[in-house]
Amino acid sequence: MTPNELPSTNIDPFYETQSIAVPEAFEEFFTHFYYAANHTPYPVHKKLIPSFQTILVFNLGSKISISFDQNPSFDAPNSLIVGPIKKNIDYSLSPGAEMLVANFKWDAFYRFFGQSLKSFNEFIIEPDDLVKEQCFADVWIRLKEAPSLAEKIDLLLNFSLPYLRERKSNVAQVLAQNEANGAINTVKKIAAESGYSERNIQLNYQKYLGFSDKELNRYQRFKKAVELLSKANATLQPIDWLEIVAQCGYYDQSQLIHDFNHFIKMSPTHYLKLQEDLCMTAL
DSSP: OOTTSOOOOBOOSSEEEEEEOOOGGGTTTEEEEEEEEEOSSSOEEEEEOOOSOOEEEEEOSSOEEEEETTOOOEEOOSEEEEOSOOSOEEEEEOTTOEEEEEEEOTTHHHHHHSSOSTTSSSEESOTHHHHTSSHHHHHHHHHHHOSSHHHHHHHHHHHHGGGOOOOOOHHHHHHHHHHHTTSOOOHHHHHHHHSOOHHHHHHHHHHHHSSOHHHHHHHHHHHHHHHHHHHHHHTTOOOOHHHHHHHHTOSSHHHHHHHHHHHHSSOHHHHHHTGGGEEOOOO
């Protein structure tokens, strides 16, 4: 996957990846679905860099190993919720591995489950614990049995319908409008325009999104730097580090390097060398 773009279809018959567009009726809840299958005789190793999204992963084949931020790896269960993704995730698909991923958009995880992940660590191994039912275990079986990817996606969308709640809070509506405008405004600006206190807005960032506005603004700056580096790298242009520092609002190059080390545990130059093995989804 290329940074901040939807992952393109990989026609390699041995390692298959696809990005599946979301029907218009579901665009408010999901950015896209992602599918990967390893038909090679060896493990495939990938790294997912921060997106601040929450994702729902279905493991539909053989073993998938996951490691958060360089911590010891563990085997993914049949279904898994991860996020908001603020640090690196390393994952390996063993031969025969197959996974389907739903990428929640903005506050959609809260609207689906009625809570954010802020009170948990970084993942939930049993999504059924959030809904107090066996529904995820049941849908996993049906996904395994579905003969085509299109049927799997339809099944997952139909499964989601009863859980997708409308926004009832006025503050949630304000945060949603902030995202819909295509620009992430500061808490101070949102508070001034909405009439809510800054403290109220800050608390509701955590409640509905699972992260603070300060974390998000830092990530947006990092993401812009990734976009500029990737664009220059793709067109074989020399990297103008001072221009990237200026465009992204960094004080100097050392602050840029500090953010890369914070989010992905590598320098900007190291990132450029490893781009093809990195995945990044759009917020």
